[in-house]
Amino acid sequence: MESRDRARLDAYFSRIVREHATEAPPSSLLVTHLLPERPAFVRAVGAVTSLKAVLPKPKSVDGHAKREVERLYCVDELSRERFADPEAAVAHVEMRAAGEPVVLLDVGGYFAPSLDALCERFSGRVLGVVEDTENGHKRYAASGKLPCPVVSVARSPLKDPEDYLVGQSVVFSTEALLRDRGDILHGRPALVLGFGKLGSSIARLLHAKGVHVTVYDIDPVRRTQALSQGFSVARDRNRALRSAGVVLCATGALSLRGEDFPELRNGAFVATVTSSEDELELAGLPECYTRSTVAQHMTRYETTGHYFYLLNGGEAVNFLHGASVGPFIHLVQAEIIAGVRALVQGGLGAGVHEVSAAARGSIATTWLHYFNER
Template sequence: MPEATAATLGDHETVTAWNFFHELIDVLPARSPCDLVLVAHLLPDRPPLLDAYAATGSLKAVIPIEYSTDHVVYEQARAAGIPVTDWQATPTTTGRILQTVREVLRTSDRSLLLMDIGGWCSAAAVTARSEFGDRLLGVVEDTEAGHRVYEKLNLDFPVVSVARSPLKDAEDNLAGHSVIFSVERLTRRLGRPLSGCRVLVLGFGKVGQGVARAALGRGASVDVFDVRSDRRALALTLGYRIPDRAIALREADIIVGCTGNGSLHASDLANLRDGAIVASGSSKRLEFTFPVPIERNSGLPDRIATLTTPSGGRALLVADGEPVNFLDDAVIGPALRLVQGGLLAAAVSVISQRAPKGISDLAPEFLETVSDTWIKHYVRPDGLLK
């Protein structure tokens, strides 16, 4: 494996990530040549991962998600010859993804692996399997929302999900902290720090728990609602209030949706107090089950819009309803590289035909390989992060 240097790659973290990914690729099982199509967050930390994917297979298309695309990274990737689709000319849709997948399979004689985020590729994968058979090797899925999408399908190809992997635990907790960081950065521009506010967290999975913990740490009073009674019970034992949902909505100063499955509905708007701040820790298309009418107001800071309630009041919508932490590049540190290593291992497990048909978690032997390699590159001899 060639060793990366600061002179060739830039900052220390980028060098560390490059070396981690490439050693991991070296120690993972051998694999046959194949093509890759990626749905991707194009953020400043992504270039080493894109390079690692290119070493795993032949990158045929990188399809960026609009709300998580850094324009500088996008232009640099295109200038470097990475086949990034022009999301401004052709917005990312399930139909556009299917068109891309068909083009790749028709113009190449190799098999194809799809790297997915949030189930964007699910329809394309099912269609491609029916049209091209075993040449569609399978899918790797990153998120809980996407995991749920694939769970509902009758799959005759492998889908390896890292969403419920132990590798994700640290990332999900830190993602909650990054959500609250971005929420407070914007609310402070309204003169409203979190301290003393009542924050309602809708959804108490791993990300929701991280959001609640971070909000409490910033001096907020935190209410929790989850459709699962066991999660509400857990929230209560951890010191959070679990009021009736309608009451919680009426009392909340700030509402953060973290279900990944629809947390705020049209019927809820009547319950929002005037001036309530609404943010998504997941995705607009998942957290809000109604069209989001965005009204710009010159008196509000950028990225905060008005959402009119049925009573004529207004709520304030952060980041146009998109995942708020992507405003600050969703930075969570080395834990992200651990998950990205899991994605690489999942890709190899599908390419090397070690993954079963249907949806499955990353196999234990791959988990161990990823974790051992990550510790080697990111942990100092004294046991602390480098």
Template sequence: MPQPILTHSYYSDFYAAKGYDFLKQISQCYNTPQNLIIFSVMHCYEGSLPYINVLAELAHQLIFIPKGATANGNSEIKATIEKLPSCTIANNDITKEHLRDPLAAESFIRQYVKADSKFLLLDHGGYFSHAIEHLGKVFKEQLVGITELTANGLYKYLNRNLNHPLVTVSHLSIKAPADYEASECIVHYSDQILREEFGLKLNNDGFLKVGVIGAGNLGCGVIQYLKGKAIGNILVADIDPRRLTQFPRNGVQVSSIERLVHECNLIYCCTGNGAIPEHLLDTINDNSFIATVTSADDELNLPSLIANGALIEVGGNKLIREYQTRQGHRLYLLAGGESANTPFKTGMGDPTLYLFEAAHMLAGLQLLCQPDDFKPGIQPLNETDETAIAEHWLRHFYNYQ
């Protein structure tokens, strides 16, 4: 077997090899059929290379669908990925928007799936959610099942009539460390973007009033790292009052979304789905900044806001997209409207990403090799399997006994 290509442009070979070995050990408990096709949606990061290698070794063919936030501008990494045996990168026109059309999604899959092939959909962000009912019918015997990595992706599959199993790993406790790592990156890089583009610092109370919408893992992580930068006057809002009860004792002000949007001019949107209702954009301050933990398409329903005239794009660059509201107020989306850590390299020295990759992969392998354990519809990965992944990860990376 050819040696895996684990790094591309910087020196993290040791960490990449450790991650590859960890994922490989998880996968070796399962025997996959010769004709297996895996469709995998994931970020086009260098840190994804160990995972992509293992998936390509499991499948007769791996179809890698890069997420839009990191696909653009990463042509060199894509060229590296294409060198992997059994791995094909989907064409640039295979986007989240393209796959919303059930017939387009069917046509895309038929390029690779033959009559005797079985295939898995390893989804990340609900790319196949709009077409899944159609795909479940036309590929009834060939589609093994779906796995979904994220909470906002899972939300898109809710209320779909699924005749195949969908295993979600979005709410596993072992995903929390990676969520907090993402929160740290988002705060760090939003600070960097504000400094680079506007000469502003996050902790300059005279210019910035900070609010966080969403109090899940990512929102709590963002608040934690904001406080670490000596930002004390933070507002937090969530549609679920239960999530807000933890904050008053920790010196964070709880707020309605309406008040937060009215008072804050730097807003972190951490819900994954429609953090700021359209009518509230009419009350937003001039020269406001928004950072999102996923794409603005999901977090703000950006295409609808533009179509309805609530926002008009004015200009921008890779780090900033500038819009104007109906009131003529200027609004800036940090990181070009993507999660504020996506324009930057993600490293392999923090192995938390291998936890959720292992869970995502394991869910797919179990769908394939233990089909009787699953039923049509949405279900989480088994708690016993989650515990086993955690134990194996602790032993592999931290000599846990």
């Protein structure tokens, strides 16, 4: 990052911190993608909370960013297994923030399986959770009766630019991997599984590139939206899998089960927008399939009479090229900080909440001041 850009980013977050600081900052644990631009956001979280631990998403860690963050904060290993185990989850939060009020800043619902135990058995007090992603939003919403407030920014209008650009980066990275192997997108019909904000962005860019796109979504409303935008909409999901040359998984949940992989067209490429543990049931793939690396970040799965290719091991394909969405990511990061303030101020009952429209408007105004140069 150029020094001028770094200075502007630091000035932006300094103002966000001033606008959302509280008199009694809580402790916090922060789950985050530790990408090159992320240390500025981490420092901002450390300015509005007592940041006890940074938990980087394991498949999206930039070495330089990690070293920069480690100079200021504890950086702990993150895994689904640790926080799915109530004993391990409580022990970890006790180790970092025993007896203190704490806010859990999440990306993907890592704390959801153990949230009841954390609220009941932690020696301090869990003020609540701030969740960044649609997948995580669904995990918390599916938990039934939540034991504390969860402020979700996943469906915020401030996240729309990020989601749109993430979809664009997914197509870029998918095409780059195919080209590295001497192949192209054109001539390969594409199937987009999921027509939410990411899936619709992917479908639009593929269409703009001249690729024939078919969409499938379990939600009939989204299927009508896709149809109204000129996309083919699959009536039969398995038939669509058998005819697609490229399958892009953008459901934010489980896109392909083990029994779906044999339905794929021979030579199909599969890419995802999030982690393999969320989108793909690779453990359910029939044992007869063998696996081999055929190119960098490309794995061939093969059995008698059938084969397909998996990009980036099933992890988010766009992280191979930085997953950059430019300064628009800082809109959502600021809203996460606003979510912390909402939890500290209190008054939110147990359940899923959003940041107020007034706070979003203030964030957008501040962002425009620093990043709209015209």
